[in-house]
Amino acid sequence: MTGVDPVRHVLFRAGGERFALPLDSVREVVIPQSPFARVPRAGAAVRGAMNLRGRVVAVVDLAALVGVGSETLQAGRGQVVILDRDRRSLGLLVAQVFGVGPLRPDREEPPGSMVRGIGQIDGGAITLLDPDAVAAHSAAQFGQG
Amino acid sequence: MVSQDLQRYLGLFVSESTDKLQKLGQGLVRLEAAGRGEEPLAPIVDEMFRHAHSVKGMSASMELEGIKEIAHRAEGLLDHFRKTGDALDPASVDLLLAAVDAMTGMVERSGAGENPAAPAELLSRLDAGVARIHGGAAPAPPRPETPAPHRPTPAAEQVPLGLRRRYTIEVEVAGTCPVPAVRGFLVLKKLSALGAVLEATPAAEDLRAGRIPDRRVKALLESGEPPAAVEKALSQISDIATVQVKEEVHHPTPPPAVAATAQPREPEVGGRTVRVRVELLDSFLDAVGELILATARIREVGKSIPEAVRPALDEGVDRLQSAVKDLHDKVMTARMTPLALLTDRLPRVARDLARRVGKQVEVEVEGAEIEIDRAILDELADPLTHLVRNAVDHGLEPSHLRELSGKPATGRLSVSARRERDRVILDVVDDGRGMDPEALRQAAVARGAISAAAAAALSDRDALQLACLPGVSTADRVTDISGRGVGMDAVKRVVEAVGGALELVSVRGHGTRVSLRLPLTVAVQPVLLVRVGEEVLGLPIAKVHGAAQADTGALERSRGEPMLPYDGGLVPVRELSALLGLPRDAGSGPRQVVVADGDGARVGLAVDALLGQEEAVLKPLGRPLDLVSGLSAVTVLGNGRPVFILDVPRLGP
DSSP states (O other), X not given: OOXXXXXXXXXXXXXXXXXXXXXXXXXXXEOOOSOOBOXXXXXXXXXXXXEETTEEEEEEEHHHHHTSOOOOOOTTOOEEEXXXXXXXXXXXXXXXXXXXXXXXXXXXXXXTSSEEEEEEETXXXXXXXXXXXXXXXXXXXXXXX | OOOHHHHTTHHHHHHHHHHHHHHHHHHHHHHHHHHTTSSOHHHHHHHHHHHHHHHHHXXXXXXXXXXXXXXXXXXXXXXXXXHHOOOOOHHHHHHHHHHHHHHHHHHHHHHTTOXXXXXXXXXXXXXXXXXXXXXSOOOOOOOOOOOOTTOOOOHHHHSOGGGOEEEEEEEEEOTTOSOHHXXXXXXXXXXXXXXEEEEEESOHHHHHTTOOGGGEEEEEEEESSOHHHHHHHHHTSSSEEEEEEEEOSSOSSOOOGGGGTSOOOOOOOSOOOOOBOHHHHHHHHHHHHHHHHHHHHHHHHHTTSOGGGHHHHHHHHHHHHHHHHHHHHHHHHHTEEETHHHHTTHHHHHHHHHHHTTOOEEEEEEOTTOEEEHHHHHHHHHHHHHHHHHIIIIIXXXXXXXXXXXXXXXXXXXXXXXXXXXXXXEEEEEOSOOOOHHHHHHHHHXXXXXXXXXXXXXXXXXXXXXXXXXXXXXXXXXXXXSOSSOHHHHHHHHHHHTTOEEEEEEETTTEEEEEEEEESSSOEEEXXXXXXXXXXXXXXXXXXEEEEEEOGGGSOEETXXXXXXXXXXXXXXXXXXXXXXXXXXXXXXOEEEEEEEOSSSEEEEEESEEEEEEEEEOBOOOTTGGGSTTEEEEEEOTTSOEEEEEOGGGSOO
């Protein structure tokens, strides 16, 4: 157990696992807005670009990015977590957001990795993600070759 | 480390002192204009002195000794010139520039929680500078008689009763502000300097305790000041999202007979103003964009309903569309921002660079009051800086060479803007050595951008435009300033992405003019929509020469590429699907080929279908989409589909 105070996180499922992002790194959660435009020469985790109230947002499949399978993009399925501040043009496709709650990592990972640590909720494990690293890994999926 | 107590005011300190230092720097540049007799000297020096004094005071109260020490000496130096009325000598200007730069860096570091020490070398140079102008001992700067910023004067003593006004004031602190209660407290403090605060929600004690529900402060103010003064006072506080000032219609105390002898009220010119956060303005535009799309969608759906009921719907949609258009125009007007925001810092940029490379430059800015959409203004910041740096670094010659060719030793650089119908023309002109079309031809051929034959066929005027190709530069040395050949093409790309055009005119030995023709507002541009597989992509019509149908398999090939006879020449044809890594329709019939401006020459792009032309609102690409090469912007069609706009020269071979 570390001494840090718990931080409020957005909790969601993706690729059959549970993940969390700090609440203050998330702007909003929306349903995927079809039709998506394919992004030229993008990596395998990129699902495309979607129109969100006139703004165009790149959508990256979080499960594929982290390497735990991938979500299927279907009408009425899944949700897109839009990141905040200078990352408002990036959305993460997840299976379902199931809540917001205080979390504290039980085990800390080295910086640079997308995983900040593992936390516990309802007696089960949940992976705490680092928003900076997730954004950096997402950016690496664009402009390839 | 800044002490815990003061930590909460750090943000305020950083923003205010940065602002003062910037003004101090601008003052130094204006001194040059004063030196040419274009502006009186004394008010500038006076203003600079007050800025230095404010920085000293603010840094002292933040216990930032290092910044205070430098500000103290800068103030002393300025005080001398303020008192004597002498013009500043170049050595003192240099010293003050160095002091402003050092303090700016230190303020930034203090924002990150440091308490930086003053560089000893700078302090001793400043001491020596002060001693030199005083012809000996360095006296301490005097206690200045500057007006205290928060003079707590009870308004009752100042204002005749009959002129009192009551205002209800509501202020919302920006959501991004980490300490909203401190801002709220500042609001009350500012207001009490203007008059009597009769009511406040939350009360001052609550604010001091950090309580500010909804980030809002409401207050009832009685003051003799006109509404504009109240708004102005509030607008000086940073991190405020919105300000509403309403004057109560009924005066609580009816004006007695003395009112007749009182000064007439200033006529209020123009409307009242409120401050609105830029992000809020952006979100208005997004919301209006959504309304335009929704209207277009209703119209499309309307086409499929029975004829009998359609006229009523069409009429409704027409009215909706004109109302939305009206709203769009108003939002656009609210977003107009003067060019001064960009051009104000250019003289300083040019001067700094000129000193570094040992040249002399005089900068003239004209038409800075012309307004342009904020989104375009934001995009222009880097290109404009680049053009100015280019002009100073490569355009202007060193003084001795200028004199040899019969020019004044000091180079001239002018940045001027003017309106031409719905365009703003922004010219960056230098009187330097000009560009050499022959050198550009050679550089472009050496880079492999065009063939030697094509280069030779270009007119001199067209050859100059080669400077805008990626990687082409005639600079004989690469500096950290410019000349890496990554400059002009980037400038051109940004200008075209906002719907503008760039033109280069240069006369050897006489100088260069770069003209940017810019739209006033975010561009609505005609684009050609094409289909590749299931994807729709857009090409700016301005880049398209024409289209043809061709059986690419049957065309003659050169270096493996099918060559399309077009307009008396041959154009290489490339599959757009292959360039973009997208799937295309199966089959091998004839293809639609769009002929467009490529990397210095025309190129044919084979697509599955041409879908027609459409007026599109282009939006810049946000991160990470801006990392994808070959895309310049994005637009959204009436059915909500995002469509990428292609940057043909960067599609790659």
